[in-house]
Amino acid sequence: MQQYASLFRRLRPGSGRSSPARLALAVAVALATLSVACASPAPAADHAAAERGYRGVMLPAPVEKPATVLTTTSGEPYDLRERTRGQVTLLFFGYANCPDVCPVHMANIATVLQRMPYDQVQRVTVVFVTVDPERDTPEKLRPWLDRFDPRFVALTGDTATLNAAQRELGVSPAVREEVGGASGYAMAHAAQVYAFTRDGLAHIVYPFGTRQADWAHDLPRLVEEGWGATPAASSRSGSTPDGSTPAVEGGGTGAVVTGGGR
């Protein structure tokens, strides 16, 4: 900044003939410098994921799809592993009363899916599992999810089953938090979307903050090139994908939100 100070001293009124052009140039350079200094660094990309060309966060070890049977909003049993076998499956635990994280995730995924080629979309299943079965009745959950995409699968179950499914993923089961007011209570739940590839494993998760551009970048890759897309790739099932530095500790528990803030 020293050079700018001296430049401004030389150009200030009364210190001789100032040149607006020179001052304009100096101001432009100073502002450009300021903007660079002001700009936050790019979000820390996950190196392991970035090395593979993904923008999500690589899990230290792949996580198996929960072996659970939940219930659809039409009351039918839904065997998660069986019904999503061979599909890229985006699994998220949330609740319809969630004010921020859940609707933002669902909206962003839905928007990106709408723009992907039909044949790729057919190979993606989005599964939303409620962590608030008490309020998320089928009559409430289905219309809520339809606002984003009617193809999204909405699942519910009893609390024990839901908790077991979350534990299988390595995350703490959602807990109820009293917040008062009209909403009554919020649910503290994991904020990341698990992306299961065709090998039935989640190698990458997408925390809250994942942008539409990130989904648009990664989803076609997960469909076309993701683990399990080729026999060679699927043979790695059950092992750390590339032995690179783990990015998420503790099995990718990631951020836990209460639905009250970011």
Add this chain to the structure above:
Amino acid sequence: MNAVQWWCSARGVSWEWKWQPYPGVWLFVAVLAGIYWWLARRGGEPEEGRESRAMHSGRAVAAVLGIVSLWLTLDWPVGTMGAGYLAGVHAIQFVMLAMVVPPLLLLGIRPAALERLAAHRGWLGFVRLVTTPLLAMVLFTAAMVITHVPRVVDRLMASQPGSFVLDMAWLLSGLVFWWPLMVRVPRRARFVPPLRMVYLFFGTLAHVFIAMWLLLSPFPVYATYELAPPFPFPGLDPLIDQQVAGGVMLLVGSPLVLVAISIIFFRWLGTGEERPRTGPGTSSTGSTPTSAAAIGGGASAG
């Protein structure tokens, strides 16, 4: 639940139609109104031959409109929505703070205040330098571009001081940009109407490109709005909201510029203003007792 904020910023909480106080906004607007009131008191009644009573009233109306517009733009609900929920409302704030409020505030300055400014060599020198058209144009353009860079916006909007800086950047750069067009202190004899039109056109060109960029981007560019708790307005997803923002900048901002250019053009045609007065004697250094003028200079009392 909602702690009092002094300035609107993105908070990441769900929108609710519940009034919130912003003491910083009130203080800022009150100080500005106080300054105008003080200047008006010191200016006294309009004198015969100096400025007509109608012009005098017009300036008062412009000042009041400018201050009220500023207040409405910064306070709840517009300020709150624009800071953390809707890019479209943020764009309205931009148009107001950079394109509407500054000319109104400048038009509302009394001639007597400008005469006092002209008599103060230090202030006059500063104003002359900062409002040199080339520099003013660079400042305004730079402010526009920098305050629309996604990383800068997302970072600034997340805090009250940052949000304040963003709003002030628009307002102050707008005042600097509009000053040479609206105020004749210091007098710039060579800044003739054709140059003023060119100045307006090129000075506001950046916002056309920014608007087009917002309109044509395939994804939301600002995390602040993309990841904000959804605003309860059916069908308004972040991308549509961003396109609304681009549309506001293009369809509201650009016509304002065209109107301003038209005023300059027709005043120039109608009065022949500036042309007979470009002799060496008019290249004033500011000591000429002159006053504010509307765009195009038709209202100059100097």
